[in-house]
Amino acid sequence: MIYLDYQATTPLAPEARDAMLKWLDGPDGTGFGNPHSPHRMGRMAAAAVDLARDQVAALFPPGGSVHFTGNACEAINLAMRGTVMKGGQKQGRVAISAIEHAAVRDTAMAIDDPVIMPVDRDGIADTHANLPGDTALVCIMQVNNEIGTVQPVAQIAERAREAGALVLCDAVQGAGKFAAPGGADMIAISAHKIYGPKGIGALWVRDGVDIDPQITGGLQERLRSGTLSTALCAGFGAAAALAAERLEADKALASSLWDRALDLFEGWEVNGSRELRNHANLSIRKDGLDVARLMSDCRDVMFSAGSACASGSGKPSHVLKAIGLSDAQAKSTIRLGWGRYSAVEDLEAAAKVIINAAAQQG
Known part of the structure; x- marks a missing residue:
C-alpha cells in the first residue's frame, strides 16, 4: 500500500515510539507510575511530562503555557x-473564517450564530472582513486541512486586537511545518499530525489569558x-523535538514532491493558492470524476476525498464551496498528502494508478 493521506494522520516516528515505551512499563517495571503522585515513581513520571511539555512548548511563541x-x-x-462562555454567560460573538475545521465551525455554531x-478563490481569508463591536473571539486556522492554504493569522490577529477580541489559531496542520503563528492568544495542535501518538493534543495559552476549565475534577493540567498519560506525553514531546529539528528538511522534501506531483497530474485543476500553502498538500479535481469509484478502484493507494473528516458525510465540502466551487466540482476533488516518510517513487506509482483509474471512467 502507498500512503498519501498525511493530512489525516502521520506515521508514528520511531523516535516517538522509543520515547513512549519505557513509560508503558519499562525494563524495571516502574514506568507506569501516575505523574500526579508524590512518591518516587510519580515524580519520575512527572519529570518525563515536564520534559515533554518543554519540548512541545518549543513549537510555540514565548510568553505562554x-x-x-x-x-x-x-x-x-x-x-x-472557556473564553466566550465565562461562568455560563456569553461574553460576545465568535468570528471564524469560512474554511475552519469542523472542530471550530461546529463549536462556534453551538455557542451562537458566528460571524463568517x-x-x-485561492482560499485565503479576508483580512478586511468586518468584525462587529461585540466580537469576543476570532478563530483563524494557520493552514487549511483540505486545500493546504496558509492563512494571514498575524494580520487577522491585529484586526481582532483592534476590536478587543481574543484570537484562537488552529495550528494542527501548521505545527512542525511552519513557524508558530504570530499574534494568537491561544493555539491548538495535535500530536498525531506531527508523527506523534494519537490521543493527545495541546493548547498553548498566552500569559494573562483567562480560560474557564470545561472538565471538572482534579485540574491536573x-x-x-x-490523569495524564506519561507515555503519550513523552511521545508527543519527542515528536515535537524532532519536528523542530527537521523543519527545513521536511519542508524541502515536501516541496520537491509537490513539484513532481504537479508534473504527474498535469491537466488536473489545483484547488487553492499554489504559493501560499503547505506544499505537502495537493487538492486537485477533474471534471466528472466519480471519487467514490476512484477510491474503490485504487484500494492500495491511501488518499482522501477532500477531507478525511468530511469524506463520509455525502455533502460537498464547505471549504471547497467557500472558494467558489460548484457542488459537482467539489465532489470531483481528491486530496493527496505526503510527508517525512514519503518517496518520489511511491508518489509516481500512486499517480499512475490514480490517473489510469480516472481515465477508465471516460
Whole structure:
C-alpha cells in the first residue's frame, strides 16, 4: 500500500515510539507510575511530562503555557467555550473564517450564530472582513486541512486586537511545518499530525489569558482535569523535538514532491493558492470524476476525498464551496498528502494508478 493521506494522520516516528515505551512499563517495571503522585515513581513520571511539555512548548511563541489535552478538538473546545462562555454567560460573538475545521465551525455554531469571514478563490481569508463591536473571539486556522492554504493569522490577529477580541489559531496542520503563528492568544495542535501518538493534543495559552476549565475534577493540567498519560506525553514531546529539528528538511522534501506531483497530474485543476500553502498538500479535481469509484478502484493507494473528516458525510465540502466551487466540482476533488516518510517513487506509482483509474471512467 502507498500512503498519501498525511493530512489525516502521520506515521508514528520511531523516535516517538522509543520515547513512549519505557513509560508503558519499562525494563524495571516502574514506568507506569501516575505523574500526579508524590512518591518516587510519580515524580519520575512527572519529570518525563515536564520534559515533554518543554519540548512541545518549543513549537510555540514565548510568553505562554502549554496544557495537554486528549486531542486538538478538545483543545479548541476548551479555548472557545472557556473564553466566550465565562461562568455560563456569553461574553460576545465568535468570528471564524469560512474554511475552519469542523472542530471550530461546529463549536462556534453551538455557542451562537458566528460571524463568517469570507475567503477568496485561492482560499485565503479576508483580512478586511468586518468584525462587529461585540466580537469576543476570532478563530483563524494557520493552514487549511483540505486545500493546504496558509492563512494571514498575524494580520487577522491585529484586526481582532483592534476590536478587543481574543484570537484562537488552529495550528494542527501548521505545527512542525511552519513557524508558530504570530499574534494568537491561544493555539491548538495535535500530536498525531506531527508523527506523534494519537490521543493527545495541546493548547498553548498566552500569559494573562483567562480560560474557564470545561472538565471538572482534579485540574491536573490547571485548565483540564484527568490523569495524564506519561507515555503519550513523552511521545508527543519527542515528536515535537524532532519536528523542530527537521523543519527545513521536511519542508524541502515536501516541496520537491509537490513539484513532481504537479508534473504527474498535469491537466488536473489545483484547488487553492499554489504559493501560499503547505506544499505537502495537493487538492486537485477533474471534471466528472466519480471519487467514490476512484477510491474503490485504487484500494492500495491511501488518499482522501477532500477531507478525511468530511469524506463520509455525502455533502460537498464547505471549504471547497467557500472558494467558489460548484457542488459537482467539489465532489470531483481528491486530496493527496505526503510527508517525512514519503518517496518520489511511491508518489509516481500512486499517480499512475490514480490517473489510469480516472481515465477508465471516460
